[in-house]
Amino acid sequence: MAAAHSPDRVTFLFVDYKGGAAFADCVNLPHTVGLVTDLSPHLVRRALTSLRAELRYREHLLNAKKAKDLVSLERTGDPDTPPSLLIVVDEFAALVSEVPEFVDGVVDVAQRGRSLGLHLILATQRPAGVIKDNLRANTNLRVALRMADEADSSDILGLPMAAHFDPSIPGRGAVKTGPGRIQTFQTAYAGGWTSNEPERPRIDIEEVGFGTGAAWEVPGPVVDPDLDKGPSDIARTVATVSQAARDAGVPEPRRPWLPELARAYDLARLPNPRTDERLLLGVVDDPHTQSQPTAFYEPDRDGNLAVFGTGGSGKSAALRTIAVSAAITARGGPVQVYAIDCGSGGLRMLEELPHVGAVVQGDDSERVTRLVRMLRDVVDERAARYAEVRASTIGEYRRLASAPAEPRIILLIDGIGAFREEYEYKSTPWFPVFAAFQQVATDGRPVGVHVVVSGDRPMSVPTSLGSTIQKRLVLRLAREEDYLAMDMPRDVLTVASPPGRAMLDGAELQVAVLGGDSNVSTQSRALARLRGVMVANGVQQAPPILSLPDSIPLGSLPANTGGGAVVGLDDLDLAPVVLPDRGPFMLSGPQGSGRTTALVTLAQAVRRANPAARVVYLAPRAGNVSGLPVWSTAAVGDDVAPLVDELVTLAESGTLARGQMVLVIEAVTEFTGSSVESSLERLVRAMVRADQLVVGEAEASTWSQAWSLAQPFKGGREGLLLTPNEGDGDTLLSTGLGRVRRADFPPGRGFLVTGGVARKLQVALPEPV
Known part of the structure; x- marks a missing residue:
């Protein structure tokens, strides 16, 4: 099919539950738009969502072109005509037993998508118990190679003939194209090697004498078993077809099936609006639209943000990403960042950045108290000012009061559970730190003061604070029950998920990091370069949170x-x-x-x-x-x-x-x-x-x-x-x-x-x- 049709007419999506070896060479065809292996329940949902999105895309396209099906659109010669998509599935029986919902979904897609150019090619060893009635009713073309018994042959062809094919002739088969229309054939073999030199002719030598003579064969050339035979026939065909597509300038086919998210993205290389109203988080996988756009934290709309994840899942890196995004706001207003690090010191490297006022250790009760009190006073003071000009967000205040330099303030707390334990139950009577922090979290959003916290489990955020958190970024958690407690699917994130892989608003997301590497040293060097750029551009230093000196003259x-x-x-x-x-x-x-x-x-x-x-x-x-x-x-x-x-x-x-x-x-x-x-x-x-x-x-x-x-x-x-x-x-x-x-x-x-x-x-x- 690839040799007979251009990639703009036919494309292939391969599904091999065994690991992908069956389609190893075909993957390199220019017609191939994806290879699906090792399906998990999450990947099943992702695959079916992508295929259903492809159906919607084609339906809208045909509707816009006023064509009843893909064939009629092809006849018009419209350059926007999408190619036929063939979904080729090997080891169909294994899929039915292991991932039945994928099979049902693919059959449903094929039923609805026939007029839209979506077709199925399914292979299985035994049809009994695998080929259901809805699938059998929608498979007009049936091919039977040698079957194990007559019942299997009759199930496919209606005749027992496939059970009697000679086992010494691989590839012998029969095809049924309709009732009573059965034709035998010999499958061509593309896995051998073809030489550019002609084969040596056979010469038989026979002695002439009384009686029956003995036949002699001229010995053939000695073949070294370790000799490289070169590319196989299928590899040569793939190379030739690929070269033809390049020579003809055939564009790469549209991919209804996008590859999974990368393990890391460089924050500096992603599209970024560079405004404090939309802080870049990373790249989100959206199979509903067959795209992988960037995702943002929008403080005015989202309010406060909570980041959940077990140790090593990338919580501190996610908070650093928000701080770095807040540094790149050339098209918006300034942002000041303050941090309380109750974890392992993952936020300490942010102190170099001029827009970061302070990174306070969680056990430094003196500076923590001073920071929370300062933010509470800012919220109270701004509330009065914003009310005077009828502003409901900091963006509106900047416009109405002609104050573009009014800074947005973001408070990062790495380890909200430890922070709560330290300052809620052991609070000082002269200033209740946790109560003041909750006031900042509750009243801060309309005046441009926002809180981003991280925790290792859902219960680390108290209920009184949880009501102020409108957005949750969920990294890998320690227990499956934690996902259920947060109404999240428990099969998306696993121990194999890279640091920074998360769920946001029901979609899978990879948090971007400055430097594009999960290595902390790489991120630290990238932060040092960012600091130099910010200082050169004249970014103002955020007001620091000083310590009470031990000696005062x-x-x-x-x-x-x-x-x-x-x-x-x-x-x-x-x-x-x-x-x-x-x-x-x-x-x-x-x-x-x-x-x-x-x-x-x-x-x-x-x-x-x-x-x-x-x-x-x-x-x-x-x-x-x-x-x-x-x-x-x-x-x-x-x-x-x-x-x-x-x-x-x-x-x-x-x-x-x-x-x-x-x-x-x-x-x-x-x-x-x-x-x-x-x-x-x-x-x-x-x-x-x-x-x-x-x-x-x-x-x-x-x-x-x-x-x-x-x-x-x-x-x-x-x-x-x-x-x-x-x-x-x-x-x-x-x-x-x-x-x-x-x-x-x-x-x-x-x-x-x-x-x-x-x-x-x-x-x-x-x-x-």
Whole structure:
């Protein structure tokens, strides 16, 4: 058929369930549009979908050409006439037993497609139980080679003759073209070798004598069994037909059956609209339209995105692809990307890109909290601005407010299960991280803030968050039950699927990666090149998420903010922290926590904010700071009693203005049981009533040993707890601190408690004196 007809008139689709060896040479014919082997249930559906799509294509074409069938269209000589498609199936019986739905589907296609040029050629060893009535009714041409028994021959031909063909003559057969129309034939053999030289003639030699003579044969040439015989007849025919098609300029036939998706695609080489409204994901297999187009994540329409997959399936690579696509938005607005990596560090290489503000490790609670709070504040601030101009998306706001530089923000979380465990059930009371994250996920889409999370199983995403996720990218999962839980077919993705192979909206997809290779080193080098291009093009650096420094000079901070003395930086937003200007104030912490240094910092901060303030220092004994010039008045040991009596008289006189004096008592609990305990307690209470600030410093473990002196400071519920234990907040100031790891607290790091609310901070270092 290939030798008699051009590829624009006849094409072949081969189906060999045994592995494809039967059609090994025919695959190279220019007429061949596909070879189907090793059918799985998924490939069965894909094959039938493609063939049904081919039927629709031909139906629409004939309808447009006003032709009743393919033959009538061919007669018009229309160049758009599609070729006849012959579906050739070997080992049909194996298909019937192993993949029956494919057989039923192919027969259905052939029944509907006969007038459209779709035909079946089926081969099987035994027809009994294989050839069903609907198939038998639609097979007018039946060929029987030598059959195993008369029943099989009668089943095909209606006669037992095929069972009696000589076994020594392969290829002997009979063809039935209609009732009673049977003709025997000898099949031509194309698998042999034909020589360009004529065969040596046969010469028989016979002796003449009495009786019957003996015949002698001239021995033939010696043939080396290892000698290369060259191409077989079928290979030579294929080569000749292919050369003829090239010489005639016959275009390659349209393929109704596309090959499977490649194992990797280079993100930089795929068609890309380069806009932040459509971020390129990869290539999707769409047999319904017989195409493999690119697929996109559209934040304004899709909202949040979840990526599911087991280890090694390509979750981190998919998140990197979204980040890289967000970098290539020359025809849209800018995009800023932030990431929280709760996995194995697969997102760390994104830090090089200028549009990536930060990649925060999941256990860095300080920066995670600061990032989530920043995004929550952005959502709240944008909601008010967008409402003023009646904008429902960031694209509309850019147009209505003439603000094309308004950045879209994407938050990537690799390992949402670990993130949830870390910040939902162990959240800090001063800022509920997971609740704020859910608020961002819920309210962020209309204002251009989107969340993309990854998880290893469906249950890793909580129900409260799942309602905000409109799109799911499902990579290979660990268990078949997980596919069923997500309403996905369980036979599309297998252990043999390459990294990045996924399901998206019911279609198979291969996630593209920068560099076109699943190797992480290759992707890292490609990211470095991308960074150079972005910097050269002037892409602005996204605002970073900084860490709270371990060392802050007091001189680098403003003297006061809102009238209060600045003593350090807040952990949440790195803003200056102000000391209360009146009332009892506890300064506590274990050995090595930086209490003494903080005491000097508090005194210097008060003097910087209000140079006229009088800072009085009391201590049970002389220490490292008692002689510093930062104190207006200092008394230690036996000198404390007369100064306390003097200060009591002054405090009770009512002549002190608010905040005029600051009383600093170092090691206040050591005064317990001394001769000045009662008068010192009277002084503390008098100073508090006079609206003055009283700072009481002591080691955390000693506050429980002092009752009368500790009571005013504990009851005030204000203080600075450095390097605290988990229960110190409740014990000392009746304020919970949440989960605390002392290893995360360098000297000077602690909690400022004001009004029963705890704020993490770093106390500044005092200036040299």
